[in-house]
Every structure is written in structure tokens, then in C-alpha cells.
Amino acid sequence: MSPAVQPPRITGILETVLYVADIDRAERFYRDVMGMQQIGKEPGRHVFFRVGSGVLLLFRAETTRRAGSLPPHGANGEIHVCFTTAPAEYEAWQKRIEDHGVAIEQETEWPGGRSFYFRDPDGNLLELANADIWPG
Amino acid sequence: MSPAVQPPRITGILETVLYVADIDRAERFYRDVMGMQQIGKEPGRHVFFRVGSGVLLLFRAETTRRAGSLPPHGANGEIHVCFTTAPAEYEAWQKRIEDHGVAIEQETEWPGGRSFYFRDPDGNLLELANADIWPG
Numbered sequence: 001m002s003p004a005v006q007p008p009r010i011t012g013i014l015e016t017v018l019y020v021a022d023i024d025r026a027e028r029f030y031r032d033v034m035g036m037q038q039i040g041k042e043p044g045r046h047v048f049f050r051v052g053s054g055v056l057l058l059f060r061a062e063t064t065r066r067a068g069s070l071p072p073h074g075a076n077g078e079i080h081v082c083f084t085t086a087p088a089e090y091e092a093w094q095k096r097i098e099d100h101g102v103a104i105e106q107e108t109e110w111p112g113g114r115s116f117y118f119r120d121p122d123g124n125l126l127e128l129a130n131a132d133i134w135p136g
Numbered sequence: 137m138s139p140a141v142q143p144p145r146i147t148g149i150l151e152t153v154l155y156v157a158d159i160d161r162a163e164r165f166y167r168d169v170m171g172m173q174q175i176g177k178e179p180g181r182h183v184f185f186r187v188g189s190g191v192l193l194l195f196r197a198e199t200t201r202r203a204g205s206l207p208p209h210g211a212n213g214e215i216h217v218c219f220t221t222a223p224a225e226y227e228a229w230q231k232r233i234e235d236h237g238v239a240i241e242q243e244t245e246w247p248g249g250r251s252f253y254f255r256d257p258d259g260n261l262l263e264l265a266n267a268d269i270w271p272g
Contacts, residue, residue, distance in 0.1 A: 007171040008225035008232060012188030014265055015218035016152040019211070035143040039270065048270075052148030053189065055270050061213065071241045071253050073261035075155070077197065077211030082151035089144035096144060105207045117207050125209040129150055134175065134184075134191050 014054055019061040019075050020122045023047050026058045029121050033100045034083075051083065082115065082127035090114070090130035097128075111135070150190055155197040155211050156258045159183050162194045165257050169236045170219075187219065218251065218263035226250070226266035233264075247271070 020026040027047045030036045036056065040048035045063045049056045061074030085093055097104060097118055107116040113131030120126055156162040163183045166172045172192065176184035181199045185192045197210030221229055233240060233254050243252040249267030256262055 008221060008228040010170060010172060010187055010219045010221055010264075012220045013149065013152050013190045013192065013217065014220045014268060014270070015216065015263065016149050017216045019213075019215075034146060036146060050270065051146055053268070054149045056149065057216070059216075064216075070244070071261055073214045073216040075211040075213030075215045077155075077213070078209045079155075079211045079215065080151065080153045080193070080195075080200075080209040081149065083146045084148045084150045085144055085146055092144040108206070125207055127151065128146075132150060132189070134150070134186065 012053065015057050016051075016054060016081055017057045017059060017073075018079050018081065018120070018122070018124050019064075020058050020120070020124075021060065022121070023058070023060055025121050030056065030058065033097070033102065056081075078119070078123040078125055080125040080127065082129055082133075084129050084132065087113075087130045090128070093128055148189065151193050152187075152190060152217055153193045153195060153209075154215050154217065154256070154258070154260050155200075156194050156256070156260075157196065158257070159194070159196055161257050166192065166194065169233070169238065192217075214255070214259040214261055216261040216263065218265055218269075220265050220268065223249070223266045226264070229264055 030049050031038050036049035036051055039050050046059045065072050065074040102118050105117045110133040112133040112135040113129055115127050115129035117127050166185050167174050172185035172187055175186050182195045201208050201210035238254050241253045246269040248269040248271040249265055251263050251265035253263050
């Protein structure tokens with residue numbers, strides 16, 4: 001018997017993307033409310049943030065659907081994404097979100113922790129978890 | 137002077153989401169072509185995969201836009217996401233993708249590495265990088 005050939009492996013997700021209608025408004029929300037570290041911006045097209053080992057890319061689909069230097073992409077609707085915080089900072093986050101006038105739509109207990117749901121100015125469904133709620 | 141209050145921190149992105157029209161077809165692609173570890177499935181609604189420290193969630197937007205146990209979400213279009221692999225496995229990935237009949241649309245050199253672009257069966261724009269191409 002010859003040894004099984006192992007397929008190459010995907011090691012992680014580097015870029016997570018949301019689409020927004022207004023780049024400046026998205027910049028203010030993710031920088032000032034979410035406290036993320038901004039790493040790039042092209043007015044009217046995109047704003048980028050470093051988030052842990054990955055990056056969050058916010059694009060205006062109207063611009064990225066056009067042929068350009070990279071293949072076209074873009075979506076309309078309300079995309080879901082879940083972020084993590086340290087357990088000790090979870091309740092501070094709930095307060096911070098509400099202090100910024102953003103409604104918390106729901107809180108859920110999971111086997112591995114808990115999380116709450118809210119929305120960015122474009123209606124994308126954000127979730128913030130106090131742990132990796134997908135253990136094992 | 138009182139010390140500045142540090143805002144709580146986001147530590148990472150846990151869930152990255154794509155929307156697909158056919159859950160079984162997406163399951164075959166992400167499991168058999170991308171080699172990802174499947175961690176959940178509800179036929180006709182979703183299929184979930186573990187990817188490094190995060191998870192990739194594929195939903196049928198037609199189902200997740202309905203009111204249910206979690207807030208509604210969903211999008212139409214071609215969402216972009218970038219995955220990483222080890223530098224030593226990058227060329228094996230290019231071969232594997234092409235061997236599965238998936239076209240590589242473009243390859244790009246970045247200051248921090250290189251990446252190539254292809255699509256899942258729903259047209260979502262996938263990218264595979266040989267490093268964190270967002271250094272510093």
C-alpha cells in the first residue's frame with residue numbers, strides 16, 4: 001500500500017468582507033464604535049481594518065463590481081459576521097454598543113459561551129461572542 | 137489628569153459568512169475541493185466548516201432572511217473572502233484547484249506574499265494567499 005496523499009491545508013481566514021453604501025459612515029462606525037485599527041481607505045470605494053489575525057474589508061459593491069485590477073465582486077443585503085472579545089470585556093461591549101445608540105437585538109447562550117447581536121449602519125448583522133463558541 | 141479609559145477590544149473574527157443557492161453543492165465544494173473540516177449542516181439551510189481559528193458559515197439566504205430563532209440576515213451577489221495556506225503548499229493548491237476544473241482568474245504579487253483568485257460554485261470570489269499579506 002502506498003501512503004495516502006494528504007491534500008494541502010487551508011490554515012485560516014485572512015479577509016472577511018462586508019458591503020456598505022457609504023464608506024465614510026462605515027469608517028466612523030467600525031473605527032469609533034467598534035474601536036478597530038484602520039489599515040486602509042480609498043474614499044468612495046473601501047475602508048479596511050485589522051482584526052486579530054485577520055482583516056475586515058468594507059467595500060462599496062457599486063465600485064467593486066466593475067472590472068478593475070482585481071476580479072469583480074459585490075453583494076446586496078445584510079451579511080452576518082461574528083467577532084470575539086475577551087470574557088472580561090463582554091459586558092463593557094454591551095454597554096458601549098448601547099451607549100452609541102445601537103440596539104442589541106438578541107442575546108444567546110451557547111454551549112461554549114454567549115453572544116449578542118446588533119447591526120452596523122448598513123444593516124449587516126454583527127455578533128460579538130465572549131469566546132470561541134464553536135469548541136471541539 | 138485621570139487616565140484615559142481604554143475601550144474594550146475586539147480580539148478576532150470568529151464567523152465569516154457566504155450565501156449560496158444550493159447547500160449540498162456548497163458542501164461538496166468546500167469539503168471535497170477546499171478540504172475543510174465540516175462541523176455542521178442543516179439540509180436546505182446551512183453547512184458549516186472549521187477554518188483555523190474561525191469558522192466559515194454557508195447559508196441559503198432564502199431561509200436565513202425569514203424570522204427564526206436568530207435575527208434575519210442574507211445577501212445576494214458574489215462575496216469576497218481570502219483564505220491562507222502555508223507557503224510550501226501554495227503551488228499544490230493551484231494545481232488542486234485547476235485539477236477540480238475550477239478556473240484561476242488571476243494571480244497577484246503583494247508586498248507580503250502572493251495570492252490567486254477563483255470562484256465557488258455560486259460565484260463567490262475566493263482568494264488563497266501564501267501568507268498574511270497584510271503585514272504590519
